[in-house]
Amino acid sequence: MKKRLYLALMILPLLCARCVPVVEDVFDSSAAERVTAKQRELRALLASAENGWLVDYYPDKQAARGGYAMHVRFHADGVADVVCERETFLPAGEVATSEYDILSDQSVVLSFNTYNKVMHFFSEPSASDVDGWAGDYEFILRESTSDKIEMVGKKWGRRLVMRRCDPAFDFQAYIDDVLATADLLSAFGMFAFQSNGEVLFTATVVDRTFDVSYQEINGTDTVEVTAKIPYIITDKGVRFYEPFTRTDKGVTIENFEWNNTDEKYVCVDPGKSVEGVIYFPADYELKYAEIPGKWILEYRNPNALQADTVEITQKKKNATYTLSCPKIFMFPFELTFVASKGTISLLTQALGFYEPTEHNIRATAYYYTPSTGGGNYYQDIGTRGLRGVWNHDEGGTRKITLVNNGTTTAPVGTYFGLTLRTFDKAGTYVGTFTANPGGYRFTELVLTKIDD
Amino acid sequence: MKKIVVYFIACALAASAWSCAEEGPRSKSIFEDPVMQPGSLDQWLLENYTYPYNIQFMYKLRDIETDRGYEMVPAIPDKALAVAKILKYMFYEAYDEVMGVDFMRSHSQRVIQVVGSGAYTTNTVKKGSAESGMKISLYLVNDLTIARVNQEVLSEFYLKTMFHEFSHILHQKREFTTAFKQITPSEYVNDEWMSDGNTLEIALQKGFISRYARAEPHEDFVEIIAFYVVKPDGWWEEQKRLAGDPGASLLDAKLDIVKSYLKESWALDLDVLHAVVQRRFSELGELNLEDLLK
Incomplete structure (x- = not known):
């Protein structure tokens, strides 16, 4: 009896060894099969747009420069034609052709995997800028419809939106429209965005971003809020990097058209009545129209103080002026209007070609050291130079003092300003521009308005 | 008791023969093989690196294949081809000539990756890197000026790195x-x-x-x-x-x-x-x- 019991006990566990019950699969196919199918789907979708896709491309870790419009046409054989509205390693509007692929390492990934002179302009590193513009060229698919694909940059995480172009779309014409819009917008530095007369926020333009500030009422507290809204310039206005929401007001906005007659942004999102009007804060300095006219220019050359009458005239409305005085300047200078502050700046610039010596003339940032009689100049054209400081018309006289804008370090006791220098056709420095009637050193510049 | 053991073993054997049904192998891989265009760079690399040496020569950049601490851009295919031809002639076939073709087949890195830019930090630029004898990456390929190829440039940017990294494999073995x-x-x-x-x-x-x-x-x-x-x-x-x-x-x-x-x-x-x-x-x-x- 006992033996049978042992036997039964030994056999019992064996009877328990069974297959697990069949579990219903949640999906019809394996994860790998689904990813492969998604890849195939995206490949087909990209190539299905015969007239390509309009792409909102944002480089930079914080999208701090704003976005640029690109046009990409994906061919079924893995070749992509890429064009950008801005100059890259190719001029704006020129097509760069390279390869693309649809990968599957983090979900479904679109990769521009051979060198493209447009796309990789935004990623090209260098010794002086190790991340380049920090732009992505591999993008993870987030969602797609037949007309719109949303992706996110794999390395830097910026959003990428592609919109299908209809057959009539012409990107070259679109670029012209974008440039025209950008030109109109460049005149204005500050806006107040308001909804039904109530200000939602004020915005200062920095590159293609709005530096936004507003006050939010939180219970009994008033909180100062600042934010950045990167945007892209479209053929008609601007589109924000992503919808911006003012939570306490329940307003979300994204797309604006520029009304140039009334000089304001108009929100074109359905059901929104938001406008962005030109705005001058209390501490805004001078408006564009307040600068042109005759001024006395005081300057040192090199030590002695001199003064001559100069004329400032409109060059490009709301953007630049010409400063001329044939008595002392063979070539007039270009002044830039800084619309966000209401002031002027005078930067290192190319002035013109001097035929007798066949030299190019440049005005460069410069400081003169009176104790030694020597000076240092900085020939790179870009951001070095002077910025205007307005005296707020104290004593009834309008004065603008042009001081070092901070991009050049000038020792204490030196005089800062501009110097005129000559360069040969290859761009190599030759020497000082001694043929200029007023000499080649102009430092400690002060402008005083003499008429209205 | 002996009988019980015999019964038990018999039962166990019977049970072990009873297992879950298995699906047969799938007839087709779920991964799609890339389509090789005849006369393409991919086809050339297949014929000149993969078939003779069992080496994958990668010129299409995938960021997961790079050190993501650096910002890098892909190679220009024409430059990748030039580097591939130079390495084949100056490195692989040089070893073939001295050691016979099996030497590189057995010991070479299995993956060569070419990258367009350098790997920059604030003070340095890397010209190449290697991963434990399996893979070697050569950078700055887009800087190669094909018309100005000479011993100094090739040694400095590509060949010294190749001989250096390959020698690590030898002493590791x-x-x-x-x-x-x-x-x-x-x-x-x-x-x-x-x-x-x-x-x-x-x-x-x-x-x-x-x-x-x-x-x-x-x-x-x-x-x-x-x-x-x-x-x-x-x-x-x-x-x-x-x-x-x-x-x-x-x-x-x-x-x-x-x-x-x-x-x-x-x-x-x-x-x-x-x-x-x-x-x-x-x-x-x-x-x-x-x-x-x-």
């Missing part, structure tokens, strides 16, 4: 004698090799062929091989002259160990390899770096 480390035992400085105090002049005086050779003995060892192979005749003697004493004799002592190691462990004559590589440099002009079919 068969270690060299500890006598090598004893020649300049107290002069290895790890990361300090980059310091301003370690100039090339000082490195030579202390018996090192390059600044980097001072990092540690294995780097020292492979630097000697790489420089010795790619530099022209007379270069080694010139380095000894610059090194003076005792640097020159220390360099020769190290070179002796390197040569006997290669001969004894791998039946590889370093002087023969040097001569073959130098001859191939002189033949480089005959190589068409731009045409897939030539």
Whole structure:
């Protein structure tokens, strides 16, 4: 009896060894099969747009420069034609052709995997800028419809939106429209965005971003809020990097058209009545129209103080002026209007070609050291130079003092300003521009308005 | 009791034969093979790297294949082709000529990756990197000017890296004698090799062929091989002259160990390899770096 019991006990566990019950699969196919199918789907979708896709491309870790419009046409054989509205390693509007692929390492990934002179302009590193513009060229698919694909940059995480172009779309014409819009917008530095007369926020333009500030009422507290809204310039206005929401007001906005007659942004999102009007804060300095006219220019050359009458005239409305005085300047200078502050700046610039010596003339940032009689100049054209400081018309006289804008370090006791220098056709420095009637050193510049 | 055991074993055997049903193997892989266009660079790489050497030559950049601490851009395909042709002629076929084709088939890195840009940090740019004998990455491929290919440029940017990294594989498989480390035992400085105090002049005086050779003995060892192979005749003697004493004799002592190691462990004559590589440099002009079919 006992033996049978042992036997039964030994056999019992064996009877328990069974297959697990069949579990219903949640999906019809394996994860790998689904990813492969998604890849195939995206490949087909990209190539299905015969007239390509309009792409909102944002480089930079914080999208701090704003976005640029690109046009990409994906061919079924893995070749992509890429064009950008801005100059890259190719001029704006020129097509760069390279390869693309649809990968599957983090979900479904679109990769521009051979060198493209447009796309990789935004990623090209260098010794002086190790991340380049920090732009992505591999993008993870987030969602797609037949007309719109949303992706996110794999390395830097910026959003990428592609919109299908209809057959009539012409990107070259679109670029012209974008440039025209950008030109109109460049005149204005500050806006107040308001909804039904109530200000939602004020915005200062920095590159293609709005530096936004507003006050939010939180219970009994008033909180100062600042934010950045990167945007892209479209053929008609601007589109924000992503919808911006003012939570306490329940307003979300994204797309604006520029009304140039009334000089304001108009929100074109359905059901929104938001406008962005030109705005001058209390501490805004001078408006564009307040600068042109005759001024006395005081300057040192090199030590002695001199003064001559100069004329400032409109060059490009709301953007630049010409400063001329044939008595002392063979070539007039270009002044830039800084619309966000209401002031002027005078930067290192190319002035013109001097035929007798066949030299190019440049005005460069410069400081003169009176104790030694020597000076240092900085020939790179870009951001070095002077910025205007307005005296707020104290004593009834309008004065603008042009001081070092901070991009050049000038020792204490030196005089800062501009110097005129000559360069040969290859761009190599030759020497000082001694043929200029007023000499080649102009430092400690002060402008005083003499008429209205 | 014996009977019970017999019953039990019989039952267990029967049960073990009873298992869950298995699906048969899928008839087709879920992964799609890339379509090779005849006459394409991909096809050329397949025929010149994958089939003969079992090497994957990657020129289409995937960021997961790179060190994501660096920002990099892909290679221009034309430049990738030129580098592929140069490496094949100057590195793989040089070894084939000296050692026979099976040597590289057995020992080479399995993946070569070319990248358009360098790997930049604020103070440095890397020209290449290697991962444990499996993969080697060459950077700055887009900077190659095909019309201006010469021994100095190719050595500096690509070939020295190839010979250097491949030599690591050799000593990882068969270690060299500890006598090598004893020649300049107290002069290895790890990361300090980059310091301003370690100039090339000082490195030579202390018996090192390059600044980097001072990092540690294995780097020292492979630097000697790489420089010795790619530099022209007379270069080694010139380095000894610059090194003076005792640097020159220390360099020769190290070179002796390197040569006997290669001969004894791998039946590889370093002087023969040097001569073959130098001859191939002189033949480089005959190589068409731009045409897939030539």
